[in-house]
Amino acid sequence: MEFHVKDLNLADEGKKRIEWAEMDMPVLRKEIRKRFMEEKPLKGIRIGACLHVTTETANLMRTLKEGGAEVYLCASNPLSTQDDVAAALVKHYNIPVFAIKGEDEETYYIHIEEVLKRRPNITMDDGADLISTLHMKHRELIPEVIGGTEETTTGVIRLRAMAKDGALTYPVIAVNEALTKHLFDNRYGTGQSTIDGILRATNRLIAGSTFVVAGYGWCGKGVAMRVKGMGADVIVTEVDPIKAIEAKMDGFRVMTMLEAAKIGDFFCTVTGNIHVIREEHFKVMKDGAIVCNSGHFNVEIDIPALEKLAIKKERIRPFVDEYTLDDGRRIYLLAEGRLVNLAAAEGHPASVMDMSFANQALSAEYLVKEGKNLEPNVYTVPEHIDRSVAELKLKSMGIEIDQLTPEQVEYLNSWEMGT
Template identity: 80%
Template sequence: MEYHVKDLSLADKGKDRIEWAEMDMPVLRKEIRERFMKVQPLKGIKLGICLHVTTETANLVRTLKEGGAEVYLCACNPLSTQDDVAAALVKHYDIPVFAIRGEDEKTYYDHIKTVISKEPDITMDDGADLVSTLHKEYPELLEKVMGGTEETTTGVIRLKAMAKDGVLKYPVIAVNEALTKHLFDNRYGTGQSTIDGILRATNRLLAGSVFVVAGYGWCGRGLAMRAAGMGAEVIVTEVDPIKAIEARMDGFRVMPMAEAAKLGDIFCTVTGNIHVIREEHFNVMKDGAIVSNSGHFNVEIDVAALEKMAVKKRRVRDFVDEYTMKDGRRIYLLGEGRLVNLAAAEGHPASVMDMSFANQALSAEFIVKEGKNLKPDVYVVPGHIDNKVAELKLKAMGIEIDTLTPEQMEYLNSWDVGT
């Protein structure tokens, strides 16, 4: 079996960690995998997967394989791979993996191209690097692809741009748009795991600090909520007036980054955009400011500008680089500006990824059944899948809810009953 991982001797440790995560993923483990094993909905299908190679992803690809798929996995970020997990997937689960933590850009894209070379029927992406590379460099393989899925906000933005420009050649299900994904994964997953990454990297006390959150989408909401819960004074920066009002009414200060830069002790970007923190902001930051990113790509912080401005750079802790400015101020960059929750920590907890990856698995099944009826475009997860994931999660949590009475259903479907 072809593969490229760091060290197969790490496999046993990785298997233990995969099984630990599996315990907290009952929807994927029991409700979906057991059915997939019986009905084989993905039999004969090749899946090209570009996701963070973590314990949670391991349980997704295991489920897809049990459903009959031939799966090939590479990393969607050079710093997010857990090498022991990659080794375990190869050694214990016979899944071809092409991912090494800290791989350089050439190796990163070589791994993506290796997965593409397997000529997948379905792509499963996080950030759209797999899809964009396939479209740009392997147009001859596009006719074979029946559809794809996309995990994150950044990737959905890129895919919608491709669709708008008329270059997207097959339908893609935007898993990120599922309510059972972004309301929980983005908010609670990103909120907790980002704080985890910042604390593991720095061991700093959040209570009493000024914490600047750039962007108030679902990831920003979750991060601001968790930072405030640990005693930080939270400032939110935004470009969207509606989100800015929401942040203010949620109790946070709102101001431009130019002003927040003067006040913040810790900064984190979660916007999906480029150069949110840049030279003009570095120029006014206080000595000791900590800068991090939890958006998908390492473009939200202008690291090149920081490198150019600094007269000295040194690694002071794992995942912490100290940049000394001409005036003696020190700015600390976490995880090289990459996803801090995966560069310095382990990513989202398994419980929220259970829902996200349930959407991935069921969306792949949907593409097999309905992909031929979809035009090349970006689609939301079908409502029946979203609701099914929520129902399965509630069942796994042992929670029961009310159902509408016939009278209530009639009332909601009528227009002539008033006060």
């Protein structure tokens, strides 16, 4: 088996951490994996996955393999790989992994190429780098692809652009748009893990600080909610007037980034867009401002502009780079502008990823059954899968909910019954 990981000697520690995460992923472990082991719905299918190599992802890979698939995994971000997990997947679960934490950009794309060499029938993306590389450099593989899945907001934006341009050649399910994904993973997962990453990197107090959140989508809502609960004065910046009003009515201050840049202590971007924090913002930031990103790619912060403004750069602690400007002000960039929750911490808690990866596994099964009937486009997760994941999660939590009575069903289906 070919693979490329940092050190196989880390495998035993990684296995313990995978098993620890598995305990908090009952939907994937008890409900889906058990059925997959019996039915083998993915038998004969090659799955190429470009995802964050974490303990939770490891349990998804195990589930897909138990379903009969050949699984190949590479990292979807150079800093998000957990090296012990990568080693454990190779040594203990015989799953080829091509990922090393801190790999340079060249190695990152070499690893994507390694997965594509296996000629996947289904692609699984977290940011759309695998599918975009396939379309740009390996179009000969397209006839063998049934379909794909995409986990992130950023990736879905890219895929919709591909579909709009007529460049997308096979169907892709936007797992990110499942209600049981973005309402929980994006909000509660990103909210908690982003703060975890900031605290691990800086050990700074959130309470009493001014915390600027750029973007008020579900990820931004989660971050803003969490730092507010920790005692921060939260400012939200937005380009969408509806989201801006929502942030205001949720109790946050709303202003432009140029205004916020003058008073913020912490800055976190979660927009999925490019250069949200730019040169004009760095020029007015306070001495000691801490800047980070929790969007998928490291483009939300204009790092080249910061490099240009700085007369000195020094790494003063893991994941913290100090940029000194010509007037003596210091700006601190966390995790090289990459996903702070995965680079400086461990990513989302297993419990919330349980639902996200349940959607991934069931969407792969759906593509095997229905992919040939779908046009090249971006699709939402079928409603029956989304609701099934919610029902399974409630069941695993020991929660029962009411069912509609026949009278209620009749009432909802009737237009004659009024006041």
